[in-house]
Each structure stands twice: as C-alpha cells, then as structure tokens.
Amino acid sequence: MNDLENLYQQIILDAARERYGEGEIAEGTHKSSGHGCSHQVNPSCGDEVTMQVQLSSDGERLEEIVWEGQGCSISQASISIMTEMLEGESVEEAERLYDTFKAMMESRGEQLSEDDLDLLEDAAAFQGVSQFPMRIKCALLGWIAMRDATNQARVSGDDEI
Numbered sequence: 001m002n003d004l005e006n007l008y009q010q011i012i013l014d015a016a017r018e019r020y021g022e023g024e025i026a027e028g029t030h031k032s033s034g035h036g037c038s039h040q041v042n043p044s045c046g047d048e049v050t051m052q053v054q055l056s057s058d059g060e061r062l063e064e065i066v067w068e069g070q071g072c073s074i075s076q077a078s079i080s081i082m083t084e085m086l087e088g089e090s091v092e093e094a095e096r097l098y099d100t101f102k103a104m105m106e107s108r109g110e111q112l113s114e115d116d117l118d119l120l121e122d123a124a125a126f127q128g129v130s131q132f133p134m135r136i137k138c139a140l141l142g143w144i145a146m147r148d149a150t151n152q153a154r155v156s157g158d159d160e161i
Contacts, residue, residue, distance in 0.1 A: 008125035011081075015122065016073040021083030023066045024052060034059055036152030040145040042137045047071025049079055051145035055091070055153045062086050062094055065146065072138055074129060079142030081122045091150060097123075098147050105129070105136045 034055035041048040049069030056063045065083045069076065082101075086094045100116050101123055109131035117124045126139045 005128065008128060011122050011125040012073060012077040015077035015080040018080055019076060020080040021066050021087065022068065022080075024068060034063075034153050035156055036149035036154070038145040038148035038152065040141050040148070042071070042075065042141050044134060044137060045072055045075075047075040047138055047141050049075070049142050049145050051079075051142065051149045053146065053149040053153045055150070059091070059154060061088065061090055062150065063088070067142065067145070069142075071141070074126070074135055074138040075141050078123070078126060078139045079145075081125075082142050082146060085121060085123060086146065091154070094146070094150060098143050101126075101143055102140065105140055
C-alpha cells in the first residue's frame with residue numbers, strides 16, 4: 001500500500017470513530033419550516049442512517065445537519081466527513097459536492113481532476129472505494145439521505161412562504 005492509500009485509509013478510520021454530527025435536532029428547537037428528515041437503508045450490508053437537515057430561515061443554507069445510524073466504517077466515515085463538510089454551506093454548494101462525490105463513486109477508480117479532488121477535501125479519501133461496486137452504496141448512503149432531507153426541508157420551507 002502506498003503512502004496516499006495509507007493516508008486515505010487513516011482518514012476513513014478516524015472519521016468512522018469520530019462520527020461528526022451524530023445526534024438529533026432536539027425536539028422543539030427545530031423550526032417547522034425548512035426542516036427535513038430522511039431514513040435510508042443499504043440492504044446489501046445493513047447500513048442505515050436517519051439524517052435531519054435544518055435550513056436557514058431564507059432556505060439557502062444547511063444550518064444544521066445531524067444523523068443517527070449504524071453500519072460499516074465506510075458508511076459511517078462518509079456520513080461523518082460529509083456532515084462536517086456541508087454544515088453551514090449553501091444548498092447550491094451541497095448539491096455541487098453531492099454531484100462531484102457521486103461522479104467519483106461512479107468513476108470505478110478513474111482519477112478525478114485535481115479541482116474535483118480539492119473540492120471534495122477529505123471525502124476524496126473514498127476514491128478507492130469506487131473500485132468496489134458493493135461498497136459504493138455504503139459511501140453514498142449518507143449523501144443520498146442528506147439530499148433527500150434537504151429536498152424535504154425545501155418543500156416544508158415553501159409551504160410556510
């Protein structure tokens with residue numbers, strides 16, 4: 001294993017242990033508008049996550065992202081890294097990062113551009129996962145939940161306008 005692969009492996013293991021953003025938005029503290037929740041399951045390996053997103057009052061930023069879940073190190077690390085990257089970001093930037101991460105997972109190990117790797121920050125550590133089709137779902141699980149919860153939050157925010 002080369003130095004970069006060792007570094008990526010360590011990033012994934014550290015993030016899986018850290019579980020950044022794990023918890024839930026306390027009942028009564030989330031605003032009724034701009035709040036979304038998504039539960040996703042990966043039946044092939046038993047990973048699951050419940051993701052909650054609270055948008056800013058203008059509906060443009062991911063004000064708070066929290067999650068509860070269980071699963072393999074890849075899924076838990078991906079969720080942790082994603083949560084840390086996206087909290088406070090614009091919905092537009094979150095969508096861009098989702099698209100870039102998904103493209104990396106669909107690349108089957110092909111090298112991404114330096115710009116895309118820079119954009120993904122620590123999430124670029126999952127590039128090697130894209131070579132293993134059974135693990136791609138693990139890495140994407142939290143991203144799919146975040147996108148779904150954000151879409152729900154946007155709809156609930158529109159209802160209040």
